[in-house]
Amino acid sequence: MQKKTVKRRDAGASAPSLQDERLANDGEGGASDQEIYERIIASIMEHRLPPGTKLGEDKLAKIFGVSRARVRQVLARLALERVVVLHPNRGAFVAEPTIDEAREVFEVRRPLEALVVRRIVAKNDRAIIARLHAHVEAEEAARAARDRRAIIRLSGEYHVLLAELSGSTLAARLMHELASLTCLIIFLYDAPSVPACRDQEHSEITQALADGDEATAIRLMTEHLEHVEACLDLSRGRPEELDLEAALAG
Amino acid sequence: MQKKTVKRRDAGASAPSLQDERLANDGEGGASDQEIYERIIASIMEHRLPPGTKLGEDKLAKIFGVSRARVRQVLARLALERVVVLHPNRGAFVAEPTIDEAREVFEVRRPLEALVVRRIVAKNDRAIIARLHAHVEAEEAARAARDRRAIIRLSGEYHVLLAELSGSTLAARLMHELASLTCLIIFLYDAPSVPACRDQEHSEITQALADGDEATAIRLMTEHLEHVEACLDLSRGRPEELDLEAALAG
DNA sequence: CTCATCTATTTTGTCGACAATTTATCGATA
DNA sequence: TATCGATAAATTGTCGACAAAATAGATGAG
Structure with missing residues (x-):
């Protein structure tokens, strides 16, 4: 019950970036790693996945119709690019840069x-x-x-x-x-x-x-x-966690 | 038969780099992802792993005393940093920058x-x-x-x-x-x-x-x-693959 | 003796299952 | 009624097993 021989990116990894795919359930079979990666990135760049959003592995696996291990790989890559952060035993979240x-x-x-x-x-x-x-x-x-x-x-x-x-x-x-x-x-x-x-x-x-x-x-x-x-609002950070720490210190 | 609760790096991932561990078999239990990563990187930086060296998953898994999945993770990270290249169905090799x-x-x-x-x-x-x-x-x-x-x-x-x-x-x-x-x-x-x-x-x-x-x-x-x-010998590339292609073209 | 083809072994790719931790829910007690 | 503790559910971390591909080796033909 193995899937079809997946079309995989060649070693050169010359990614065909800059495409305007929308994040959505594609119903059928399963997407490749690259597709999953690009969908998530595009969603983040379009502000459809706000910073701090939890990216549950099982949830993404069902959305893209692939195994959890595949999602996990993509999440690890996104974490290395610092666009998501991995909290141990807690899961992956869209990054919130300071x-x-x-x-x-x-x-x-x-x-x-x-x-x-x-x-x-x-x-x-x-x-x-x-x-x-x-x-x-x-x-x-x-x-x-x-x-x-x-x-x-x-x-x-x-x-x-x-x-x-x-x-x-x-x-x-x-x-x-x-x-x-x-x-x-x-x-x-x-x-x-x-x-x-x-x-x-x-x-x-x-x-x-x-x-x-x-x-x-x-x-x-x-x-x-x-x-x-x-144009950025540089003066004070976002309220949540930093204020929490400051409150505890004071 | 699970291992001890591994000491894992905190979310911040403030890596304690710049340590001079040697690459060697450590005999006992198993190393963490970070340790494996740093050992391989150090070996590459010390020119103990020459460019083009095959990094077999099973081999590394036995060397470090961990499962193959762990090695695979580290290899994926190194590939994202372009210090190793992943040839599909062929394995991981120390990169040879052009x-x-x-x-x-x-x-x-x-x-x-x-x-x-x-x-x-x-x-x-x-x-x-x-x-x-x-x-x-x-x-x-x-x-x-x-x-x-x-x-x-x-x-x-x-x-x-x-x-x-x-x-x-x-x-x-x-x-x-x-x-x-x-x-x-x-x-x-x-x-x-x-x-x-x-x-x-x-x-x-x-x-x-x-x-x-x-x-x-x-x-x-x-x-x-x-x-x-x-100081680099910039004029002509290394002989192997480029000469091969040139030979085929000529 | 060299080259091609088929077979066998090794190695990678993928998945499902189990263990451990965290989070949520429920119940008991002050 | 509110808070603390314990149990239950959900989610993540990890591993071993199986399948596909590639390499190595063996066999046979030219």
């Missing part, structure tokens, strides 16, 4: 994005610019359609796409992880009046890249990240 | 190390400087003892320690991964006349940090990385 962790993410993203921009400019490839323009258009379409979930996800994926197109698999991998974390951070700490500024900046950055203007592109990217970070 | 991947690692390390240096200088903590000095002394001791394995491992761990002391858990995690990859890269591509230059540079960097001289520290660090990268 303020300090949020700052660290932006601190690392700044030079990493600059690196990516330099690579893109150095390549000087029209196909790359075309794909970036297409993505920006998709962002604007989502914005026109008032699809907030798509807007948030596409905003993060713009940076992942940039890193992938830069040709650095390492930078792409890091950016993928940092973009996921950034989505969680935005969900936790963003003031409600947010998403108006960003897509326009993506468009400007893309234009600077198309012009081959490295200095301007880096400046715009840096300012873009600073804008996003500045 | 030339391009090697360049990517240094390309990312440069700004990341600069970030770490800035943080250290900003902290201006004497305890940090003391720990760095102690580490440099350990490096010099290993160098005096002609312990090449310890020299290589400690050289990488200096940078990990720097990142940890900088207070950024994210930077520390990334540096841990990049340092492991760098050890593999050095093993694959380094010319034989290598390790004389590095420890002295660590000492100089530490001194600049002690002086609070951020510009000098960053300059020394950048030059240090460039020296290491320049």
Whole structure:
């Protein structure tokens, strides 16, 4: 009663990222590890799984129609990427980055994005610019359609796409992880009046890249990240656990 | 017949890295996941497990006295950190980074190390400087003892320690991964006349940090990385698989 | 003697079942 | 009635067993 020989990803692990699958019960057989991973990630990036959400193994196994061991593997991977946290004997939860962790993410993203921009400019490839323009258009379409979930996800994926197109698999991998974390951070700490500024900046950055203007592109990217970070409600942490500790100490 | 209640790492996962355990059979009961992971990593960093080495699950399970599932978990983690590669239905092997991947690692390390240096200088903590000095002394001791394995491992761990002391858990995690990859890269591509230059540079960097001289520290660090990268035999790749493909094409 | 093919062994992939811990529910007592 | 303790339910951690694939070895043909 073994299942069919699963189609598995090749060793290279060149993930076909950036796809817009929705999280849902697929009824039939079972999904592959990669599919489960991408569904959960997409759900987190679209803020459909809020930080702190319990991710029960049995529950996910039933949802995706696979064994619990499979879910467990995916959860372990997500935990290594710090997008979920594993409490021993308690289960997996969507991560709730602290303020300090949020700052660290932006601190690392700044030079990493600059690196990516330099690579893109150095390549000087029209196909790359075309794909970036297409993505920006998709962002604007989502914005026109008032699809907030798509807007948030596409905003993060713009940076992942940039890193992938830069040709650095390492930078792409890091950016993928940092973009996921950034989505969680935005969900936790963003003031409600947010998403108006960003897509326009993506468009400007893309234009600077198309012009081959490295200095301007880096400046715009840096300012873009600073804008996003500045929009965060950085002053005080979320009430729950930190206040609890402070209360116990006082 | 279950084992004792294992001492497991707490949720925070603040790994007590930088320990000098040797890879060996420990005879008795069984090691924890973290121990297995650190033993394998240390062995790789000390070049005791050369790139391309097959890491059989059953073999490792017997060596560490644990079940195969446990080994499998650790192997999956190492694969996510790209220090081993998983060939489907073939097993796990110590990674063999390509030339391009090697360049990517240094390309990312440069700004990341600069970030770490800035943080250290900003902290201006004497305890940090003391720990760095102690580490440099350990490096010099290993160098005096002609312990090449310890020299290589400690050289990488200096940078990990720097990142940890900088207070950024994210930077520390990334540096841990990049340092492991760098050890593999050095093993694959380094010319034989290598390790004389590095420890002295660590000492100089530490001194600049002690002086609070951020510009000098960053300059020394950048030059240090460039020296290491320049020592690599970058021109042609390793013979095996690339030549095979070339031969088939020709 | 070399190469191809078939068989046997080893190794990986996957799953279900059991043990241990945590969480929830219920009952007893002050 | 509220709180503490014990029992019951649910969930996670771990392992061994079976199936599929790949490698190694043996056998036979050219």
